[in-house]
Amino acid sequence: MTSLPTTTEKKLGLVIDLDICVGCHACAVNCKEWNTSGHSAPLTDKDPYGGDPAGVWFNRIHTFEVREENSNGRTVHFPKSCLHCEAAPCVTVCPTGASYKREEDGIVLVNADTCIGCKLCSWACPYGAREYDDSAGVMKKCTLCIDKIYNETLRPESRVPACVSTCPAGARHFGDLGDPDSEVSKLSAARGGYALMPEQDCKPVNRYLPPRPRKKEAADIGASAEVRAKDGNLEGAGLLARLVDRVLSR
Amino acid sequence: MHPAKSVIFFTTASGAGYGLLIWFALFGLLNRMPLDRDFALVVLGVAFTLVTAGLLSSTAHLGHPERAWRALSQWKTSWLSREGVAAILAYLPMFAYGYIWFMGIQDRNLVAVVAGASIVLSLVTVYCTAMIYASLKTIRAWHNGYTVGGYLIFSLMTGAVLLTFFAHLRQYDMRDEVSAAALLTLGVGLFLKQFYWRFLQTASSPSDIGTATGLGGPGKTTLLEGPHTESNYLMDEMGFRIARKHADKLRVYASMLGFVLPIVLIVMAVFLGGWVEILCTLFAVAFCAVGILLERWLFFAEARHVVTLYYGAARA
Ligand code: SF4
Ligand code: SF4
Ligand code: SF4
Numbered sequence: 001m002t003s004l005p006t007t008t009e010k011k012l013g014l015v016i017d018l019d020i021c022v023g024c025h026a027c028a029v030n031c032k033e034w035n036t037s038g039h040s041a042p043l044t045d046k047d048p049y050g051g052d053p054a055g056v057w058f059n060r061i062h063t064f065e066v067r068e069e070n071s072n073g074r075t076v077h078f079p080k081s082c083l084h085c086e087a088a089p090c091v092t093v094c095p096t097g098a099s100y101k102r103e104e105d106g107i108v109l110v111n112a113d114t115c116i117g118c119k120l121c122s123w124a125c126p127y128g129a130r131e132y133d134d135s136a137g138v139m140k141k142c143t144l145c146i147d148k149i150y151n152e153t154l155r156p157e158s159r160v161p162a163c164v165s166t167c168p169a170g171a172r173h174f175g176d177l178g179d180p181d182s183e184v185s186k187l188s189a190a191r192g193g194y195a196l197m198p199e200q201d202c203k204p205v206n207r208y209l210p211p212r213p214r215k216k217e218a219a220d221i222g223a224s225a226e227v228r229a230k231d232g233n234l235e236g237a238g239l240l241a242r243l244v245d246r247v248l249s250r
Numbered sequence: 251m252h253p254a255k256s257v258i259f260f261t262t263a264s265g266a267g268y269g270l271l272i273w274f275a276l277f278g279l280l281n282r283m284p285l286d287r288d289f290a291l292v293v294l295g296v297a298f299t300l301v302t303a304g305l306l307s308s309t310a311h312l313g314h315p316e317r318a319w320r321a322l323s324q325w326k327t328s329w330l331s332r333e334g335v336a337a338i339l340a341y342l343p344m345f346a347y348g349y350i351w352f353m354g355i356q357d358r359n360l361v362a363v364v365a366g367a368s369i370v371l372s373l374v375t376v377y378c379t380a381m382i383y384a385s386l387k388t389i390r391a392w393h394n395g396y397t398v399g400g401y402l403i404f405s406l407m408t409g410a411v412l413l414t415f416f417a418h419l420r421q422y423d424m425r426d427e428v429s430a431a432a433l434l435t436l437g438v439g440l441f442l443k444q445f446y447w448r449f450l451q452t453a454s455s456p457s458d459i460g461t462a463t464g465l466g467g468p469g470k471t472t473l474l475e476g477p478h479t480e481s482n483y484l485m486d487e488m489g490f491r492i493a494r495k496h497a498d499k500l501r502v503y504a505s506m507l508g509f510v511l512p513i514v515l516i517v518m519a520v521f522l523g524g525w526v527e528i529l530c531t532l533f534a535v536a537f538c539a540v541g542i543l544l545e546r547w548l549f550f551a552e553a554r555h556v557v558t559l560y561y562g563a564a565r566a
Contacts, residue, residue, distance in 0.1 A: 002324045018465075028477070053480055060477035062560050066465045067472075075474060076465055080560065089387065095321035095331035114320055117313020119487065120330055123251070126388045126457065128484045128557035137313025194464045197556065199456040200387055208464055 002094045004087065008106035011178030012144055013084050013205035014164065015188050019212045021171040023063055023077030027163035031059040031081070031142070034162035038147045040112065040140040044133050056131045058082070058142040059163055068214065076211055079172070081163070082129035082142035083196065083204030084108050090121035090130060098139075106178070106205060107146055112138045126200040149174070177205050251389065252490040253550035256311040261379060262408070262539075262546050264304030264337075265401065268372035269409020271297040271344060273431060275365035275372075277413075278347075282424045290351040293416055297409075298344060305337055329385055333378035340375050343367035376405045390455040390566065391553035396446040400549075403442055404542060407435035411512055411538045415531040418519055429520050432534075433513060440509035443545065447501055450552065455566040457556045468564035476561060488555035492548075500548055508541020 035058055036043040045055035059081040065073045084101075088108050091099045098115035101108045110121075115138040122130035122139060130141050145161035148154065158165060164172040175184030184207075187193070193207030215221050226241070274293050277283050283290065309315045322338070324331040346364045355361075380401035383392040410432035417425035460467030481489075492500075515534040519527035556566040 002327045004327075054482060057477075057482070060482075062473065062477050063475035064463055064465055065472050065474040067470050076463075078463060078465075078560075092327040093330065093382075093385070095324050095328040095334065096317070097320070097324050114317065115314070116317045116321060118311075118321070118330065119313075120328075120382070122484070122487065123386055123555070124388060126556045128488070128560055132313070132483045132487070134313075134483075139313075196464060197457045197461045199461055200556070210464060 002091050002097050002099055004091055004101055005103040008086075008101070008103055008178065010105045010176045011084075011086070011205045012105045012107060012149070012175070013177045013184075013207070014081070014144075014161070015173040015175070015177070015184045015193055015207045015209060016079055017171040017173070017191075017209040018076050018078060019171075019191075019209060020169045021061075021077040021079060021167075022169050023061055023075075024168060025061050026166050026168055027079055027172060028057060028059045028061055030162045030166035031145075032057055034145060034148060035143065038145070039143045040110070043140070044135045046134065056133050056140055058129075058131065058140070060128075066211075071214055071216070074211070074214060079163070080127060080129070081206075082108060082144070083127055083202070083206035084142075084144060086203035086205060087201060089124040089126075089200075089202055093120045093124040095120070107144045108141070109143055109146070110139050110141055112136065112140070115139050126197050126202060127204070144174075177207065251550045251553040251555060252487050253547045254311050256307045258543060258546045258550065260304040260308035261401070262304075262404075262542050263300045263307070265376055265379070265405035266408035266412060266539075266542075267297045267300030267302075267304065268340070268376050269405040269407065270300065270412045271340075271347075271409070272369050272372045272406060273409050273413045273428065275347070275368040277424060277428070278361060278365045279369075282427060284420070284422045284424070286420065286422075287351055287354065289416065289420055289422075291348065293413065294344065294348045294351065296412065296416075298348075301337070301340075301344075329378055329381040333375060333382060336371060336375040336378050340368070340371035343371060372405075373402070376401055388455075388556045389553050390453050391450055391549075394449070394453065396442065396449060399442055400439075400446065403435060403439045404545070407432070407439045408538060408542055410435050411516070411531075411534055414516055414519075415528075415535045418527045418531045426520060429516050432516055436509050436513050436516075436538075440505060440513075443505065443509070455554075455556055457559065458565045459559050459563070462556065462559035472564070473560075473562040484557055485561055488557045489561055490551060491554075492551040497548065497552055500544055504541050504544035504548060506541070507537045508545050509538075511537045512541075 032043050043056040047053050059079060062078045064076045064078055066076055067073050084106055088101055091101050096114050096116055098111045099121050117137040119132055130139055133140050148162060149159050151159060160174045164174045173184050173187060175182045177185055179185060188207040191209040193209050195204045218227060309318045312318060321331055321334045325335050343364050347368055350364060380398040384397035387393050414428050414432040417428045458468055459471050463471055465471045512534040515530040519530035554566050559566050
């Protein structure tokens with residue numbers, strides 16, 4: 001049914017750390033790898049080795065440049081997948097009931113057997129998280145790796161989304177954002193995690209952790225006193241360094 | 251937004267069909283319909299054909315047209331579903347109306363009920379179509395009052411222009427009244443569209459690159475590198491852009507063909523009479539059809555989706 005559940009028992013989602021994402025695209029690749037044989041398989045590619053390749057991806061990494069005062073621009077890598085919104089408009093617009101939000105964990109899914117491929121859900125999603133599979137004629141999207149996180153044949157530590165387990169920088173975290181005491185909720189609270197486009201009123205579950213303020217002083221990144229001394233900062237420098245500095249500064 | 255031919259044809263054709271049915275029923279209610287069975291059946295047949303061709307073409311862009319019936323199930327939340335249900339319901343009075351004329355039934359009360367139901371259900375269907383677009387918060391160009399106003403008035407307008415042609419073709423008494431209805435709706439439609447285009451100049455989504463990324467507003471944050479070198483579904487479907495200068499030209503063409511020329515031609519028809527009036531109203535129909543197709547193409551092509559913020563747009 002495309003009526004949204006009033007509440008969900010859990011709010012499973014991702015917390016993505018923009019401070020440490022290095023933009024390696026490993027999460028997107030492993031997402032593709034896992035899901036092309038998972039719940040919404042296959043993640044079709046068209047003309048993959050030709051001149052005009054196109055394909056279905058549930059996760060994409062955009063890279064932004066952010067201008068800051070008194071500093072050069074800063075590069076921020078920005079992975080984006082479905083945010084498993086609480087007030088998901090992609091679900092309510094669906095005429096067939098193929099799109100639904102699970103009451104038990106809040107995951108938003110598409111039933112490929114009933115989807116008519118009208119594409120309306122992709123128009124309703126502000127985040128570009130819906131992917132039309134031309135060859136199957138149905139809509140597909142991030143499943144939060146439903147076939148991995150509940151997969152009892154996997155070791156418990158592997159029961160996290162493919163994008164989370166593969167991230168070499170540890171920039172992606174998975175958990176219940178509905179539980180204020182969960183690791184992800186605490187992490188998000190501590191780091192000022194935020195929702196994307198709150199004004200679209202979709203109430204996304206996923207949170208993004210902002211890049212930490214740029215460190216401008218050598219000491220901020222743990223430089224030793226000697227290194228700092230070379231930088232003209234004599235605080236904590238040795239006697240000899242102070243003497244040399246005085247002589248040379250004359 | 252990518253202007254898909256099937257959806258453009260669907261919304262314009264079914265809109266004109268419902269509009270024609272509405273005016274036909276309204277003149278029937280007012281007892282201004284000539285007692286001419288062939289005329290009535292032709293008009294109803296044209297309305298039916300337009301509506302049906304439109305609905306069929308709307309299923310053409312589906313990934314699974316054979317499952318289209320499933321779209322009738324979610325009327326509780328989905329405007330697309332409501333539209334499907336309303337469209338099917340609207341067929342009932344349409345068929346009943348045809349039956350009444352075919353059998354020559356003259357029961358005024360029965361005609362009133364059937365005509366009333368035709369009008370209400372046609373309006374409801376067009377309203378639902380408009381709401382599919384108007385309810386999408388992601389697209390500022392659609393998420394406003396002009397969408398519903400436009401769909402309703404353009405439906406009535408194209409229907410009235412069509413009925414004007416038929417009325418003049420058979421030289422019926424009511425042709426001046428029908429012409430007046432066409433002129434009125436053409437005028438209102440023309441103004442509405444100009445106001446809409448003025449609105450589009452300043453309208454902007456509350457979302458911008460700042461809210462989309464949380465990193466800083468326009469000017470501060472820019473896309474450095476997209477996720478991939480090639481295009482993708484989202485960029486093709488949602489990222490369609492039309493050059494400003496082309497849009498300006500097309501707006502003028504749409505206004506001229508869709509509204510101004512039909513107004514001039516119908517006024518000429520009213521005053522000239524004879525075979526000229528038939529020719530004038532026929533051309534009015536032809537120009538109006540091309541103009542409204544252009545109008546609808548622009549409705550899609552000029553609409554910007556907030557997802558483009560992730561692909562380099564600063565504002566949406
Ligand atoms: S991110 Fe888009 S697809 Fe995912 S739940 Fe929200 S609106 Fe739906
Ligand atoms: S494309 Fe499929 S899932 Fe999306 S709204 Fe249409 S029927 Fe529902
Ligand atoms: S949760 Fe799974 S499906 Fe979703 S982006 Fe991560 S790997 Fe892909």
